[in-house]
Amino acid sequence: MRLHTKLMAGICILIFVIVGIFEYTFRDMIEANLKHEKGTKALAVAEAISYMPDIKEAFYTKEPSKIIQPIVEKIRRQVDAEFIVVGNRDEVRYSHPNPKRIGHRMVGGDNAAPLSGKAIISESTGTLGPSLRGKAPIFDNGKVIGVVSVGYLQTDIEEEVVNLQKKVLFITILVLLGGLLSAALISFHIKKAILGLEPKEIASLYQEKHAILESIHEAIIAVDKDGCITVVNETAHSILKIPLNMILRGKKIDEVIENTRLQEVVKAGKAEYDQELMVLGEVYLVNRVPIIDKNGKVTGAVASFRNKNDLTNLLQELSHVKAYAEGLRAQTHEYSNRLYTLLGLIQLGSYKEAIDFISKEVDVTQGFIHFLMKEIPDPILAGFILGKFSLASELKIEFTLDEYSSFKDIPSDISRDSLVTIIGNLVNNAFDAVREDIKAEKRVILFLTDLGKELIIEVEDNGSGIDPQVAERIFQKGFSTKKGGTNAGIGLSLVQQTVDLLGGTITFSTKMGEGTHFTVAIPKK
Template identity: 70%
Template sequence: MRLHTKLMLGMFVLILLMGGIFNVTYQNIMESNLKHEIGIKALSVAQSVSNIPEIQEAFYTEHPTTIIQPIAEKIRQQVDAEFIVIGNRNEIRYSHPNPRRIGQKMVGGDNDRVFKGESIISESTGTLGPSLRGKAPIFSDGKVIGVVSVGYLQTNIEKNVSKIERKILIVTLLILIGGILAALLISLNIKRAIFGLEPKEIAWMYQEKHAILESIHEGIIAIDTKGKITVVNETAHKILNVPNSTMLRGKKIDEVIENTQLLEVVHTGQAEYDREFNIFGEAFLTNRIPILNNRGEIIGAVASLRNKSELYKLLQELSHVKSYAEGLRAQTHEYSNRLYTVLGLIQLGSNKEAIDFISKEVDVAQGFIQFLMREIPDPIIAGFILGKVSLASELKIDFKVDRESSFKDVPSDINRGQLITIIGNLINNAFEAVKDNDKNEKRVALFLTDLGKELIIEVEDNGKGIDSTNHERIFERGFTTKSSNNNSGIGLSLVEELIIELGGNVTFSSKVGVGTIFMVAIPKSGGI
């Protein structure tokens, strides 16, 4: 059975039950109140009649009925009572609605207490049938000389109760109809609010959402329009150094993180992407996005937090992969050209020239490879440089590795990936600088040395140089003098950040029209 149907049936049964209870309870209360009011009225009339002087004096006359009957009947009609019966101590009637019953003994057997001086309300059966009576004693000189009985028939009371019950029934039916309509509206609103989903589907979606949030490597924090946290995943707990057992939901975002600007996103509705944000001195990249409901109204905002150092590591790995790929492609292209040259010489019958060409190429390649293996024994760094040599050959750039270079004593705790990123970005920057060189020669030189307490890396090019007005901004993220490359402005900034992380420093000297030299010094003792 669907949730919508369950809600309808449940609320219908509840309203029906409440309506029934209301009907029965209210009827009983009204019947009890009505009897009580009629009893009080009867007693009040009886007490009033008992205090009439004419009636008291009539008891001492020869024919009391002639005085009492007219008075009693007049009052009975005024108060709409069924009967007003007045009798003496012997319960002989002096008045009755039926004159033929005057002089007869009173019926009901409930006068004992009255003759003792009490005023009472009783239910008894008389000559007219079951009735509710109010009885009061008639006093003379402090003695009880008679009794006044004012009564209302039960049948008439029940008729009045039936009228009230019909009204209550009508009201109950109206309540039931209104309740059913309200139940229908509530059920429809609930169905619309939960997008027609069933409880099992909602539970599954909640579990799925929780699993997704916890599987995301980024910290996720969401707030409502009042700035209270509504969602926070485990990664966010770790970023904030807050145990998972500590409940963050319901807390104000400013109490957990200062200056998040999430509330500004709620107020402005403008999303923010890739903004740098510091938490406890650590840099994070954050995206802040407003949360909209199906009517397009802002109901909150969500922020994702990603450690900046992790992005740098990823960027480094991508840079390495790209460099390796470029090196392999350049090597393939270069050796393809040389193979075509050998093939052409053989086809022309110039076997001696082909052998000499092959020997020369082998000597050069083997000599350079032996130099790299000897002076730069680390296979990752050596292989990377070899790839850059091949790329330079393809780009028609004269790329030289200084034969005085030596990179044997590189401490194992220095990250090779960081070194390759530094060297690679400096070489790529130099290649870009000489690529559009007006000079016939496009020269780039690399010098590496591990002598002393520092690792020294120098990259020199004969490009156009850097204008002195740009010297202070050269390491600024996003700054570039190149107009054609959308990815420019990141390499040198990344180089500086990695060098600072390793505890080193970078300097450069440049002269317009002559070229640029970048020099990096990294302590062997490790970073800061």
């Protein structure tokens, strides 16, 4: 199938779909608007009648219907309503389009609200069939003495909808015919604009843009061999803080952004990857790739920009995975030791001691898990903390979750990954602090609470503390007091960054030789 035919068929199908959606949607809108109009009109008429002095005075005569019936019937014909019924507090009719039904009780079961003093619009079924009604209470000296019900039959409303739909359908057909004609004209002009080329022929011309598609699809800027911009996407506009309606195509790249090195790439014909570039105070990683035509000549270059913060987020995710893996490894190692102990007791015939050992382990484990499930019901946080307990046991660290901890009221918009980043890095930092200390008793205490308007996370250790001379630098990326380590200087920096993103605060107190206490406060809103 030729491109011209495909375009014609595609545009026609699109027009049919749009027209169908328009027809379906417009019908619902007509019906809804017509019901709203009729309901509002019925309520307005009912309220107007309820304020009429003659209607109120008639309630105190011997035969109210003789006064009320002529008045409301005249109004009913003027407003083209199907019925106007006036009834007393006992729902006995004083008026009705059918005089034989005067004196009988009103039907529909929707008089409770108006008899309590509220005007309403309702849909119900009465003696004349399903109808849309406006009902208003009749007040006299502040008391409800009766009710006015003005209604339009649903069948009449549906008939009006059908009549309007016929008109809409006629207009829709005209639009469809116009759309088909437009489709033919558009298809013809597109074929003319691309010089009658077919997709295979266009694909060969598209190859010189292939390098752009192969690069990282973030902010993208492409230039020709003279350094003039040929392609720039919306993300590039965004990072450069340039409005989308400002045309950049044709401008020199150096007039828009400095130090892109795109012209150098054009001259050298060599790609450059993951180079840092400062743009308006933000650091971006830039890939620069030359555009080479089928003859091997460099006709331009393309650059893709990626915010360096993306790598920081990836590092956070990897930290989470590493923390989970460490927790699982520690738990596996710990339970292997316990299984060996149990095996030895059984081999020695110490069955009572083996049973006692199992009971004790079950009681301790189940008790702690029960406490976690009750006070920290989030499975991600609870599982993470449980893994840290296993790791602490392997490292011979007394890790305690404060008995008054409770973390139940965590807003759904606060990322659990962010909380894991904060808690995990603070706990890991505390573990490292007590492991480096020479004290025999190594303690780390975790306290979590969600009382009030903030989430509070506290981690306390009895390590050697933080030297006051370096205390102000502990949140700097790359700075660490640890003696070596591949990830030194990253943990507290990630905590600070995550807390800032959540709009929270982090403080700490420390005393040399006694330990450190970190406190994080994260607002729930």
